[in-house]
Amino acid sequence: MALSGLEIYKLLPGSSKDPVEKAHANCKECGFPTCLAFAMKLAAKQAELSSCPYVNAEAKAKLAAAATPPVRLITLSADGREVKAGNETVLFRHEKTFYNPAGVFVRVADNMPADQIASLAKSVADYKVDYVGMALRIDGLAVDCVSGDAATFASAVAAVAAATTIPMILVSENPAVIEAGLTKTGGVTPLLCAATAANWEAMAVLAKAAKAPLVVRAESMPGLAELTEKLVAAGVEDLVLDLAVRDFGASLSGMTQLRRLALKKNFRPLGYPMIAFPYLGTAEPGMEMLLAGQQIAKYAGFVVLSRFDPAEVYPLLVLRANLFTDPQKPIQVEPGIYEINKPTADAPLLVTTNFSITYFAVANEMESSGMPAWLLVADAEGMSVLTAWAAGKFDAEKIAKSVKNTGIADKISHRKVVIPGHVAVLMGELEEELPGWQIKVGPREAVDLPRFLKTAW
Amino acid sequence: MPVTVETPVEKWAGVIRPISVGATAAEGGTRGKAAVVGGQSTLPFLGFEGQTPNPPLVAVEVWNRNPGDEWPDALARAWGETLSDPGAWAQQAEAAGADLICLRFFSTDAAGARISGASARATLRRVLSATTLPLMVFGPGQAELDNDVLVACAEEGAGEKLVLGACEDKNYRTIVAAAMANGHLVTAKTPMDVNLSKQLNILIHDMGMPMERIITDPTTGGLGYGIEYGYSVMERLRLAGLQGDGMTQQPMLVTPGEEAWRTKEARAAEGVPAAWGDWASRAVNWETMTAGALVESGADIVVLRHPETVRRIKRMIDALAA
Numbered sequence: 001m002a003l004s005g006l007e008i009y010k011l012l013p014g015s016s017k018d019p020v021e022k023a024h025a026n027c028k029e030c031g032f033p034t035c036l037a038f039a040m041k042l043a044a045k046q047a048e049l050s051s052c053p054y055v056n057a058e059a060k061a062k063l064a065a066a067a068t069p070p071v072r073l074i075t076l077s078a079d080g081r082e083v084k085a086g087n088e089t090v091l092f093r094h095e096k097t098f099y100n101p102a103g104v105f106v107r108v109a110d111n112m113p114a115d116q117i118a119s120l121a122k123s124v125a126d127y128k129v130d131y132v133g134m135a136l137r138i139d140g141l142a143v144d145c146v147s148g149d150a151a152t153f154a155s156a157v158a159a160v161a162a163a164t165t166i167p168m169i170l171v172s173e174n175p176a177v178i179e180a181g182l183t184k185t186g187g188v189t190p191l192l193c194a195a196t197a198a199n200w201e202a203m204a205v206l207a208k209a210a211k212a213p214l215v216v217r218a219e220s221m222p223g224l225a226e227l228t229e230k231l232v233a234a235g236v237e238d239l240v241l242d243l244a245v246r247d248f249g250a251s252l253s254g255m256t257q258l259r260r261l262a263l264k265k266n267f268r269p270l271g272y273p274m275i276a277f278p279y280l281g282t283a284e285p286g287m288e289m290l291l292a293g294q295q296i297a298k299y300a301g302f303v304v305l306s307r308f309d310p311a312e313v314y315p316l317l318v319l320r321a322n323l324f325t326d327p328q329k330p331i332q333v334e335p336g337i338y339e340i341n342k343p344t345a346d347a348p349l350l351v352t353t354n355f356s357i358t359y360f361a362v363a364n365e366m367e368s369s370g371m372p373a374w375l376l377v378a379d380a381e382g383m384s385v386l387t388a389w390a391a392g393k394f395d396a397e398k399i400a401k402s403v404k405n406t407g408i409a410d411k412i413s414h415r416k417v418v419i420p421g422h423v424a425v426l427m428g429e430l431e432e433e434l435p436g437w438q439i440k441v442g443p444r445e446a447v448d449l450p451r452f453l454k455t456a457w
Numbered sequence: 458m459p460v461t462v463e464t465p466v467e468k469w470a471g472v473i474r475p476i477s478v479g480a481t482a483a484e485g486g487t488r489g490k491a492a493v494v495g496g497q498s499t500l501p502f503l504g505f506e507g508q509t510p511n512p513p514l515v516a517v518e519v520w521n522r523n524p525g526d527e528w529p530d531a532l533a534r535a536w537g538e539t540l541s542d543p544g545a546w547a548q549q550a551e552a553a554g555a556d557l558i559c560l561r562f563f564s565t566d567a568a569g570a571r572i573s574g575a576s577a578r579a580t581l582r583r584v585l586s587a588t589t590l591p592l593m594v595f596g597p598g599q600a601e602l603d604n605d606v607l608v609a610c611a612e613e614g615a616g617e618k619l620v621l622g623a624c625e626d627k628n629y630r631t632i633v634a635a636a637m638a639n640g641h642l643v644t645a646k647t648p649m650d651v652n653l654s655k656q657l658n659i660l661i662h663d664m665g666m667p668m669e670r671i672i673t674d675p676t677t678g679g680l681g682y683g684i685e686y687g688y689s690v691m692e693r694l695r696l697a698g699l700q701g702d703g704m705t706q707q708p709m710l711v712t713p714g715e716e717a718w719r720t721k722e723a724r725a726a727e728g729v730p731a732a733w734g735d736w737a738s739r740a741v742n743w744e745t746m747t748a749g750a751l752v753e754s755g756a757d758i759v760v761l762r763h764p765e766t767v768r769r770i771k772r773m774i775d776a777l778a779a
Contacts, residue, residue: 092689092692092693092696093685093688093689094689094692127732129730129732129733131681221462222459222460222461222462225460226459226460229460247776247779248773248776248777249502249504249776249777252501252502252503252777253502253503253505256500256503257505260464260465261462261465264465265463265465267462270462282776286765287773289742289745289746290746290749290769290770290773291773293746293749293750293753294749294753297688297750297754309738310731310732310734310735310739311734311735311736311739312734312738312742313734314722314732314733314734314739315680315745315746318680318681318746319680319684319750322681322688323688323750325685327685327689357678357682357683357686360681360682360683361682364682364719364721365719367721368719368721368724
């Protein structure tokens, strides 16, 4: 957990009790006028501790520990794809933001016929869906040893690797099975799943040899902590936690406690990302999607789904995109002309701002009205109508500029434009800016657009 | 060597207000039993931290008129003929597992005429006699019509402990007065903002309405259409309430059914990418996922539309509260 400037100051020569160290108080050798100023820069990550030649070893260790992220970053990659988990700093997205969207994996049972494995692997790898200009994808495949047989598992891994190159998780508690699978990944370094109290020594050897991250599985937090300490001592540091409590309530409580321990207590033995298997918490697909959603919202770093159904994956990936959006940086849409319901030259023209939620509220209502129309999205720096108006980013001049610059006049046969009801006050000014145009005032809320389009245009 | 793990438990200063909807015969109404929400001393479902004496409830929308084309086939088909009869619809909703009925009035009645107090009374009477579930009554959302409909329903349902909605900052006085005069509750609806929500609670309370009769509607967006704003506002409201702010300790109501079934993902059967998946499942999944996320962020009442969503969300709440 990061230290404040004052906490750092207490570790520097300026506040030392040791006369030898104290002699160097505010020596300026670091390039800053005082130790306190240097401490503030360190806290803001604008300076390096190595600039101070006089800081003692104990302070160095404390500062280094504090600089380590409370949840270790684990990265899985393959062929340009990369999925990261960890490095999170908050419990609630409004406190700052969630950084690394939970990696979504689809399970492949190793006892399926090879051609089915290949086609499933390909469908998952090729899946891509556009959402507000972002390409949402599934992050990888988890090959699960249902057969219990090392040879069967190895051929399933080989079938996946032959079909596609994508991050992989190898699932078995039998080290011999994992060892067989590791030889067939086609060069991909997989996440190994899982080390338990019974097999951790053999798993540690495999993980070290393959330089692969390793899942640690136990049913209790002390059990997990004990295992991670043993594995770290054995030289395996890239770990992922699987607290093996599966249903809605237990999973929510367990994952919340693990995240709190890492962030609030800086508890190193549990400072790793978590993996979740929603299908082990509920047997019903419709419920599995809900549990996966809960685990994406509440602290999983990796989520393994039992099956691939676009009608389930799409809402899950959108939920993930929404929750991992930085609250400080709202999603914007590209300013420009949007065609709603295939408009013709005589269709109405409406204008709004490029804040994504504003855009979607308006576009959605226009679309559901069934009426063809043109939507002109002005560049209001990603603000909603009222906010942008108050900030001077959505005034008559701006609106006139987008009407002129987008060339919308060439696409329509009339000269009428509808402005949002909330900025009715701009009407007069806009008439001056756009000579020859008739300015109409639309409803204040998007929800009233269908009626407006049907009756008032 | 065994490792000791001390799990951090938050000691909250505040408790969410328990609120009771619907009056039984003993309390001067005709409802089978009261629906109670609130009373939590923890963030949603953290059993290691505090109690959730009244898990969230599911309300199902029943309209005063057939939704017709406004509802896509994937939704309308689930209810069939009953959509033309609010009484039968409410009974079917009860059979589907609803804890509450959310009776919604629109600007027109079943015959297409402008909604009137008299027709609203008749519809309310019909629903009250068809089901013994506690009722919420929502107006069309336009001040003048809301006042006509909600005042009439407040009088017609006097003593039933209905929830009248929605009070908004631009129109709440008439609705609050009607609720106070007839022993009802109100919803306080504000556009996804913690401070506005608190302020409206205070304004309504200042009229003399007890806090025990105000349910907060913080507003939400559908999945993909701004749900993250509603989600975070709900988390912030719940945290504020638990931290001891007495004006943000109201149970929260949200309308994921309405928001989800407004989206293109739920409505469009054709002309959408193959990656969206099968329409009928995707449409229901959209509502389910929207509602599920809001339950996780602190919703006490979710207003839903599709019976399959009702079934799944109730199972989820049971599993979380177990």
